[in-house]
Amino acid sequence: MITKSIKGIGKAVGVMLLIIFGVQHVEAQQFFSYSQYMNNLTPLNSAYSLIDKNGTLNALLRKQWTGIEGSPSTFIFNGNLPIESINGAAGLIVMNDQFAVEHLTEINGFFAKGIQLGNNQFLGVSLNAGIRRYVANYSSLDAVDPQFRNDVRENKPNIGFGILYYSDHYYVGVSLPELSIRDLGNASTQRADFFRNHFNFAGAYLFGKEGDDVRAKPAVLATYTKGVPFIADMSTTLYFKSILGIGVNYRTNNEMSGIISISSDIIKLGYSYQFGTSATNLGGRLSNATHEVTLSYRFGQNTMSRSIL
Template structure:
């Protein structure tokens, strides 16, 4: 009975905290979006650094995302992370870098993080993380139309950043909440009048591995993201893994976008690709309207078997 309540209490706490964060972040119905990507289930460290403790190996991860192929100034994102285990104290440390570009806007953020886990039962852990760094935001509005006084003032800001994360996990599941970016500006929404409006990001994430047979595993996952002053975005994905090597899956989000996901996990390397397109009449389109996403991961140290979670 004690073990049962030990498991239930952290889950209730995380879900309650998530509902509070999402409710707070959705209080104003502005049309803004947090940073979202389809391969989130395998690249969560920049969203919640507490996730880094799920793997006893070190890892280097790179993810690139580009929307509207062939269109100048289209949104692009580059995500990089490095995680190093500190096994003696059941902790990890590392860095992550995020760069977002949209038209004349460019934002780069660099954070260092530290995460520590405590063992709740034989196979369940609760990890917490803190990250800190700087973010640089540049908007070259004057390049749009130098003759228009509305766009005469460029914006350049460098601000400190701090965030935290909490994750409850076991051998084949995780559930977590995080606020990795406090007072973070979202690309594509700034203006001269809103140049000082900095908003915070909130995330809820969860996934688990279900063994179908000796050769096939299935991983459902979800990522809920909310930006202060915006509606929350819900992502739902499912991936089938064949012999822990080949992955085939899909992701759908409440922006009415669907993505197919493929991955290959060989030795210490994992390569992933996703192709996202709209499913409603106002965002459905051809190749140029799609979003392409490529990821590459390398694990080192105590790698053991291929990492699925």
């Protein structure tokens, strides 16, 4: 019994220390943030699914502060099918975020429609709807201590939208993928920033022509959330023969990433390594390793026509 209590106390202390050391980082990061947004923006703005006229399946696994038990991890899956007759697309987004004893899962279906405005210029709009589930297993820390006795379970419906203006060489858009449609109960006092509205502003430009040996794609993603510091990501990727991509990403909360990707007409594999650039960053003090792996699969009649935008 004593040994069990000591283990429970030790686990609780460990989680508390993780939160204390990481609180500055966690408050600064945005919900479901990831480094390789320039290669798959759909989880943040589902209108992006209109750019590729094929069906796609994408999976992302992100692990922060590796080597620390309970450190944040994120899994994102999204897939979509084109609806060519109306220049549309429909799909599904599944996201799971875990930090210590807290879990947040979200499932959304979406529909996107593109409207041609000019020669190779389109305006895409999208709507998504689904459900979010928040779980905090505080009793797993110490079921006896009244401070950790009450777990939190919260289900919440969700709705969102995205707008994207795009062509073969660029896109610019705004989205609100998680619009709260009712006030929360207990969960709002536990991790309120998980349930706040997140406004995403994104843009990218692809330099060069198809068939060029080297092409460059700068991209930016900025996220605004009430009560959370404004965060902007800026990246530049060089594509060699449209097969090998090498890029660098800088985030205004003092984080950088190196990114590499390998693409074929059907499969794309990407990897990024993120590290803190400030001594006050958790990654700078305890671990420099935040790993992110992505895998994409394209299928359909137009797989030979591939855009790296």
